Amino acid sequence: MPLGCVNWNETDSYIGGLPMLGEHPWPRTPAGVPLTFCAQIDLETVTALRPDTGLPQTGLLLFFCDTVQNQHGSVVYLGTAGSLRQPPARTPHAFGEYYGRSLLKHDNPLCVVHTLPCWPVEFHSAPYEEEVDDDGNDPLELEAANPEFCRPRLVDLLIEHKLAPDAALRETGFVWHASVKILAGHLIRELSACRETLLAQIIPDTMKSRAQRAWIKHAPLRWTKGYKPFRKFVLDLWSWSQEQPAWAELHDEDRKRLWQSTERLDEEFRRFAPDTRSLYSVGLGGAEKLARDTVRHAVTGGDEAWLALPEPVREHINNHELAPGDDPERHQMFGQGRMVQAGVYERLNQLLLLQLTYDSFGSLWPGDVGIMTWWIRPEHLKAREWAQTEFMFECH
Numbered sequence: 001m002p003l004g005c006v007n008w009n010e011t012d013s014y015i016g017g018l019p020m021l022g023e024h025p026w027p028r029t030p031a032g033v034p035l036t037f038c039a040q041i042d043l044e045t046v047t048a049l050r051p052d053t054g055l056p057q058t059g060l061l062l063f064f065c066d067t068v069q070n071q072h073g074s075v076v077y078l079g080t081a082g083s084l085r086q087p088p089a090r091t092p093h094a095f096g097e098y099y100g101r102s103l104l105k106h107d108n109p110l111c112v113v114h115t116l117p118c119w120p121v122e123f124h125s126a127p128y129e130e131e132v133d134d135d136g137n138d139p140l141e142l143e144a145a146n147p148e149f150c151r152p153r154l155v156d157l158l159i160e161h162k163l164a165p166d167a168a169l170r171e172t173g174f175v176w177h178a179s180v181k182i183l184a185g186h187l188i189r190e191l192s193a194c195r196e197t198l199l200a201q202i203i204p205d206t207m208k209s210r211a212q213r214a215w216i217k218h219a220p221l222r223w224t225k226g227y228k229p230f231r232k233f234v235l236d237l238w239s240w241s242q243e244q245p246a247w248a249e250l251h252d253e254d255r256k257r258l259w260q261s262t263e264r265l266d267e268e269f270r271r272f273a274p275d276t277r278s279l280y281s282v283g284l285g286g287a288e289k290l291a292r293d294t295v296r297h298a299v300t301g302g303d304e305a306w307l308a309l310p311e312p313v314r315e316h317i318n319n320h321e322l323a324p325g326d327d328p329e330r331h332q333m334f335g336q337g338r339m340v341q342a343g344v345y346e347r348l349n350q351l352l353l354l355q356l357t358y359d360s361f362g363s364l365w366p367g368d369v370g371i372m373t374w375w376i377r378p379e380h381l382k383a384r385e386w387a388q389t390e391f392m393f394e395c396h
Contacts, residue, residue, distance in 0.1 A: 039356060376389045
């Protein structure tokens with residue numbers, strides 16, 4: 001899926017973003033909860049590559065699922081593309097509060113994110129047959145073991161170009177104000193959650209147990225003692241993040257201030273911001289994560305952001321980061337699909353319409369290195385009975 005090969009503004013095949021659903025009803029769970037839009041596939045493109053799939057030769061397939069409970073999915077077929085549709089108001093947070101915590105709107109971090117980041121899709125034929133060979137070897141394992149399939153790590157390249165900190169550079173490894181905006185956005189969300197927790201403790205529910213009420217009686221003092229400094233810290237960082245455009249370069253003093261902010265977050269405010277601390281703690285792992293998320297924000301942030309990256313980093317992203325996973329895993333249509341548990345063997349008489357796998361760079365987090373798949377029986381495909389599609393979620 002190299003960025004130079006697909007026009008992001010013209011392609012009709014993409015993961016995430018908004019569906020070209022037009023006036024068609026938005027798919028929902030049996031309880032009426034709107035499903036999250038996951039992907040849209042232009043069947044004319046698929047037919048040009050493989051005309052014998054049994055799918056309609058033109059039109060669009062739109063894939064939806066429940067990314068929180070992971071129990072329901074839906075496929076919509078449209079003969080022609082409709083207008084782009086925003087998700088309904090009651091659509092849940094994509095991937096839930098835990099797995100979806102890295103999905104935030106940097107201009108409004110308290111806004112619930114209903115959509116996944118949009119990634120155009122470029123189709124390729126699978127490089128091998130998904131079946132065990134005569135010697136009992138799984139081709140997936142063979143490819144993963146072959147050194148030519150081992151990717152260089154993005155973070156190593158970022159460190160080389162001083163876009164991420166290493167043990168020697170430390171605070172000099174941050175480059176743009178976008179890193180400040182990402183950290184501040186997560187902390188604004190943490191501050192809101194922290195305030196709700198504080199209020200729940202100050203105003204205890206009379207239905208709570210005696211032990212809970214006894215603990216709560218002394219909790220407000222402990223919380224309020226540290227909450228006000230934390231609130232000031234977050235608001236100061238948020239104000240600082242708004243002073244400069246995202247892709248303005250940080251000066252040396254700014255880099256040092258950002259690093260010191262992560263240190264203070266790690267040492268003083270760990271109980272107030274556990275989620276953000278786990279994402280971007282003062283350790284090099286957290287700093288590398290912040291640098292990587294900044295680069296991912298650049299990839300999806302328009303031409304100015306993309307061109308802010310050095311050419312070797314852009315080349316690396318095009319060549320190595322736009323396929324999911326560190327092994328030869330991939331999003332795919334048809335074939336057996338990736339086996340996580342035993343679900344694949346339960347569907348040997350069905351056709352795999354789409355598999356979306358865990359994709360860190362693409363911000364797809366279906367559970368613990370999981371997959372989302374949509375299946376259909378041959379007789380239902382022949383009759384174009386898309387409502388008979390079955391959704392399966394699996395993870396470790």
